Amino acid sequence: MTQPPPSEISGSTPHQELIGGAYLRNAxxxxxxxxxxxxxxxxxxxxxxxxxxxxxxxxxxxxxxxxxxxxxxxxxxxxxxxxxxxxxxxxxxxxxxxxxxxxxxxxxxxxxxxxxxxxxxxxxxxxxxxxxxxxxxxxxxxxVPDFSVLDNVPEVYTTKRDSITIRANYQLIIDNLLDLSHTSYLHDGILGNADTVESDITVEQDGDDVVVARHATNSAPPGMFAQFWPNHPPRVDKFTKMRWMAPSTLRLVTGICKMSAPQETGTGYHAIHMLTPENERSTLYHFTAVRFGVMTSDDNVNRDLQKKVAEMRRFAFAEQDAPMIEAQQRMIESATEPLDPLILAIDVGPVRYKRILGKMLEAEQR
Ligand code: FES
Ligand SMILES: [Fe+2]
CATH class of the missing domain: 2.102.10.10 (Rieske [2Fe-2S] iron-sulphur domain)
Structure with missing residues (x-):
């Protein structure tokens, strides 16, 4: 794994798990x-x-x-x-x-x-x-954040425009989405697997956006992606590139391609995540996905995949992410002393966005 520069890990000190009690309103x-x-x-x-x-x-x-x-x-x-x-x-x-x-x-x-x-x-x-x-x-x-990837695409390549409520602060969900190492554990077999733990991570700042990429080579294709590619090779590269746009929307490009091939030659989807704080401990979460590099030509197969991707993502978010994030919220709330989270190499994205969001909140309140 490529280690992020030390400045990303130490010196950033978000000594609280959440940036306290405020919303960025002018957004x-x-x-x-x-x-x-x-x-x-x-x-x-x-x-x-x-x-x-x-x-x-x-x-x-x-x-x-x-x-x-x-x-x-x-x-x-x-x-x-x-x-x-x-x-x-x-x-x-x-x-x-x-x-x-x-x-x-x-x-x-x-x-x-x-x-x-x-x-x-x-x-x-x-x-x-x-x-x-x-x-x-x-x-x-x-x-308005750029989600033009949703415009003018054939409906069959777009999954249901869906939503759930997660009883947790929206920042815990951004943390979840900017650190997709959790897919190997929480979504093992569907969105990640043991092979995708070892990934090269790169983090870039693009204006105020934070873009976190993970690249795992020589992986078995995780379940959902294998279905996109009839006769896929047994080992592939799995890529994810998540863009956070302040304050709380994210756009992901993820998929698989032949080992060492350009990602554009692969297949996968653009995944859309839009978070809206209901209050400090509840978040409205809108999501959908748009396939790219489609390798299946049969209409029935594509309609079936449209349904499966929607169901699989709803299951992953509502049945796997939500219970974990809600439990995390309860643990944070029940702490009797200030919490000081460990910062690992996988946290470079979450640390970076918190710094930017913190500055924006500060500027707005001034
Ligand atoms: S008219 Fe709305 S509460 Fe009376
Ligand atoms: Fe997840």
Whole structure:
């Protein structure tokens, strides 16, 4: 294994497992997949402790407003859409538009008090997802992280746009994703195996992004990847390249290729991981994948693989990662003294992103 430079290991001292109690607010977060919003649905979310309701207006645009009626604080998400673009509160019928303003009071003189409004949030739709801006600075549409890999791809090569909730701080999930050595243990046989423990690790910083690559040569192909390649050689190179984009989305390219061949000649998928803090100990996790270097031409085989990749990834995240990360959260919370984690060679990615995120949080709070 290539050892990272010593400066990556010592001197960085994240003496706490988590960068304490703050969210980077002036940034875009995924509130939902595009397909989740529409057909008259009111979708409730908690993002950074704030209750939010999302819906699609008659003009097709998505609105995101506070999910707490200004009258007696009923969740607006229990109401319904009326007139194409307003929410009617299910309790006493006040109506709010997409800007959060109360536009109808059915009671008494029908006067609308000037205080009758709820908070609204900028929301845009890009890369098949709904992005929400939680900060007080003007929302900058140019800052949506690049997931163009999801655009204009045949649906059969894209897996289900899925989501789960993990009862843990979002930073523990970034740690998990920026250190894929865990695939050999936690996802043994599916996403990694004993052969992929020995990997060359490289870490680069690209602007504010952190890119962690792992390359294992002379490996048996892990289960999922073997299925992508009929008659694959018995030994292959397995590659992963994970890009963290502040504050909490990640894009991975992973696959297998002939030993020592360029990765572009191999097969695998782009894996999408979008993390949105619900609160300090709960995270909404959206994920999907897009195959590349497709080596299977039969439509039925490709449809079957589309389903299998979605199921396998959901299993890996919900049944393998989530229980581990949630247990880790409980262990961290139960500590009676400050924790000082060991920093190993595999932690160079997590250490680097924490340093960048820490600086961004500091700058925002100043
Ligand atoms: S709580 Fe919404 S109208 Fe009364
Ligand atoms: Fe994992």
């Amino acid at each position: 875009w977060y995924v509130a939902a997949w595009s397909d989740d919003i529409g057909d008259g649905r009111l979708v409730a979310r908690t993002i950074m402790d704030e209750p939010i309701v999302l819906y699609r207006k008659a003009d097709g645009k998505v609105a995101a407003i506070e999910d707490r009626c200004a009258h007696r604080f009923a969740p607006l998400s229990m109401g319904k859409i009326v007139g194409g673009d307003r929410i009617q509160c299910a309790y006493h019928g006040l109506e709010f538009d997409g800007s959060g303003a109360c536009v109808r009071n059915p009671h008494g003189t029908r006067n609308i008090p000037s205080r009758a409004r709820v908070k609204s949030y900028p929301a845009i739709e890009k890369h098949k997802a709904i992005w929400i801006w939680m900060g007080d600075k003007p929302a900058d549409a140019g800052k």
